[in-house]
Amino acid sequence: MRHVGAAQMARLVDVPPQARPYYRALADAVRALIMDGRIPVRMRLPAERHLAQTLGVSRTTVTAAYDLLRERGYLESRQGSGSWTALPDPASTVDNPWLSTGADGLIQLHAAAPPAPSALREAMAEAVEDLPRYAMGNGYYPMGLPVLRERIAARYTARGVATRPEQILVTTGSQHAIQIVTGLLLGAGDPVLVESPTYPHAIDAARLRGARLVPVGISHEGWQLDLLTCAMRQSAARVAYLMPDFHNPTGALMDDATRAAVAGAARRHDTTLVIDETWSELALDEVPRTAPMAAFDTDSRIVSIGSASKLWWGGLRIGWVRTTAALARRLALHRASVDIASPVLEQLVVTRLFDRIEETRAERRRTLRASREALVAALREHLPGWDFTVPGGGGTLWVRLDEGSAVSLAEAAAGHGVRLAPGPWFGVEGTLEGYLRLPYTLAPPVLREAVARIATARERGPSGAARPPDSLAAMV
Structure with missing residues (x-):
């Protein structure tokens, strides 16, 4: 050594x-x-x-x-x-912000989760009225409630991808969907291509299977097709996990030409594409219309994952998988070892919310636009050296710091009442040290206060005392 x-x-x-x-x-x-x-x-x-x-x-x-x-x-x-x-395991270190429950009184800027929309109360009341008709059975629907699978399939069809209810598996959130899909498709040592940065729990799911992570860099400008396809070919990736719709955390939106090219590369290199569409319904500006990635699937190798958490509410732990009918049944059998079925009442609530989807999308556009504007203005006022691009949808800014460590800043910010998610949580093996993900899913006054506190933490450190001119930020 x-x-x-x-x-x-x-x-x-x-x-x-x-x-x-x-x-x-x-x-x-x-x-x-x-x-x-x-x-x-x-x-x-x-x-x-x-x-x-x-x-x-x-x-x-x-x-x-x-x-x-x-x-x-x-x-x-x-x-x-x-x-x-050594390098720490991001999933197990003691300062992992994902382990916070919010009970610590800090402003929760580590989670990109909006509050419930106004339609939730009425949808819940209607779902409670619907519930007794399901009480005659045992309550287990391994594939999901037929009525919800019909709504999800109809939404895909309306977006340009003809879908039958038999192609839908309802899960207990998108994270659960990722676990089921990777659990069935990946084995120990299998290469899996992921964007860098990417959704941290997808990294965790791949590691849990013992898969070999193959990161491909992405920025707010989007995907470099040659790098993506080259990595797919050179690694012989069995699976590629991608977020083409308002990518979390960069906010990038993949255009149709790139989607078609990525699907074509997956066919050539025998790679299954697992496409996370959690943010797909949350365009905030007039952006180019894009088709779901599944619209470019010609040989049944694209598995799409969706969720109720961002459009509606994170407390509704309902997600779904769109794939072939045969693979949907295999996934349902695979899930049975840990989870028989998703809760009936929550499925009924989401079913009712699908009837109000355009109402909710319009509400989200109003509220998230206002919050995005407040966050951007506060950053430009208090932290003008930070660099970011305002995305046309989704719920997060991917910010490049002008100096210092995002992890050290996150620890200092906790001392000033703000919990942050620094860049390394979204990278492989501790990379992305100079980045920070900032969601605009909280109310504008909360975001303005949070940015002011972050600026104070950056200047003074965790203790509140002014930083020595040339000293490094303290580790906690």
């Missing part, structure tokens, strides 16, 4: 003597070196005693810094073998 000496390490970290607390600044500096690639992963670090002597600090200080790096997953140690650099 390669190693870095104490003198080399001291030159690399360059921590200002006035940084307080020093051990946190030291840990932050080491972490930054790892994330920048200046210290490779699996590089043995100098012994605590030697580094302390070289830096002119106490051994306790260096020990505390190493302990903090171990806690955050950037350092691994073994008795008698020393300590070496």
Whole structure:
């Protein structure tokens, strides 16, 4: 194993003597070196005693810094073998913002989830009235309620893709759908192509199966077709998970020509396309009309996933899969090992909401536009150096910071009452350190207050004290 000496390490970290607390600044500096690639992963670090002597600090200080790096997953140690650099598993680190329930009193900017629309109350009342007619049976509908499958199929047909109810499997949310699909289609070691950044739980699902992740970069400008198809060919990807409709988190929208080309590449390279359409109904501006990816499917290799959570409400844990009738039945059999069927009442609520879909889309356009405008204005006022493109739909901004670490900023912001989702949560192996996802799914006054607090956290750090001019942001 390669190693870095104490003198080399001291030159690399360059921590200002006035940084307080020093051990946190030291840990932050080491972490930054790892994330920048200046210290490779699996590089043995100098012994605590030697580094302390070289830096002119106490051994306790260096020990505390190493302990903090171990806690955050950037350092691994073994008795008698020393300590070496590592990258944390984003799904298991203690500061994972996805584990927050909102009970901590922080403004929840880590979740892109709008509140329930006005149509929900009436739809719920009607669903309760519908429920008794289903109570004569056992309540298990492994494929989903027929009435809901009919509504979902009709919506696909209206969008230009002829669909029969037999092609629809109702799931307990889109995340559940991703788990079922990847669980059936992927095995250990199978290559799966994902965008970078992408939906974090899709990464988790692939890792759970032991699949090999093949990331392909995407920006707010969209997909580079040659890179995407080249990665598909070179990796022999068994599955590609893509979000062509107001991509989460960049907001990019894939045009029809690119959709057709991606579908063609999937045919040539025998790749199944798993298409996440969670944000597809949420165009906020006049954007080019696009067909669902399934419209370009000529050999039944596109599996589409949808959800009630963004258009309607996250508390309705209802999603769906559109595929062939045969694969839908196989997926229903596969799900039985962990989940027999989705809740009947929630399915009835979503059925009723489909009758009000245009009403809800119009309401979402009004509210999300206002929130997007407020977030953009607040960022330009308080953080003018941050770079982003305003998407034509969806619910998030993908922001590039002008300096510093998004993870460190997220930890500082938590000390000022805002919970953030930094870029590495959306990347593979801790990448995207300089990015932050900011949703505009909260009310405008809340977003304005959140941005003001983020700006304060950026300036003062987690403790509220002004940052030393040249010090690194503290790790918590």
